[in-house]
Every structure is written in structure tokens, then in C-alpha cells.
Amino acid sequence: METTRQDYEIRTALFMVADRGQFLLELRRIMETHDATIICFNAMSMAGLPHAHAAIAHAIRSFYSGSPIAKTLEMEALLYAAGTRQCADAGAFGIQEGENRAYVCCCPPRMEIWD
Secondary structure (H helix, E strand, O other): OOOOOOOOEEEEEEEEEOOHHHHHHHHHHHHHHHOOEEEEEEHHHOOOHHHHHHHHHHHHHHHHHOOOOOOOHHHHHHHHHHOOOOHHHHHHHOOOOEEEEEEEEEEOOOHHHHO
């Protein structure tokens, strides 16, 4: 499957997370409401925006070709970002409690999610 940047949109963001579990639950609710996937990459662990684009493109290709490592597109993208097959190692590439400088990906793009 060939991916294009029309399949997803990435924006930069700065936000605080008081409780990581609650934050992820809220993201899951938004994803279900809008039938989309939201992936938050820790920008401080990434080699720039091209790294985020490469991770999501590889994850989409892998996930929808039927050969993913992870059960969700979000974790698949974090695995590609981290360059590992170990979910525990990919956590550093996701959001953390406290201040987060992030690349936030919406797949497929949904303007209402950004609102």
C-alpha cells in the first residue's frame, strides 16, 4: 500500500499531561467519536518532522498490509519511530507526563479533531 500525506496530517504541539492514562483515554474517546487515529510522537525523541512522517508512512503500510507487529496503528507507528519491535522500548517515543513537545498525527485527516 502506497501512503501519501493525504492519508494523514501531522502538526506540532506543546501541551501538558497531568495523568498519562487519562490523557490516552481522552484521545481514544476522540478517535472513536471521529473514526480516526491520533498518534502523539514525543518530538524530543525524534530526529525532526521527517522522522515522524517516515514512521507513520511505514506504520500505515505495515498495518494495512496485514503484517503489523502491534495491535493498533498508534503502537505500530511508535515502534517504527523507535526502530524496535519491543513495545516497552517504544514508550519513550510517545507522550509523557508533564510538558510535551509533540508531533501529533491524525489519520485520516479530520479537521474537527484539531478543533
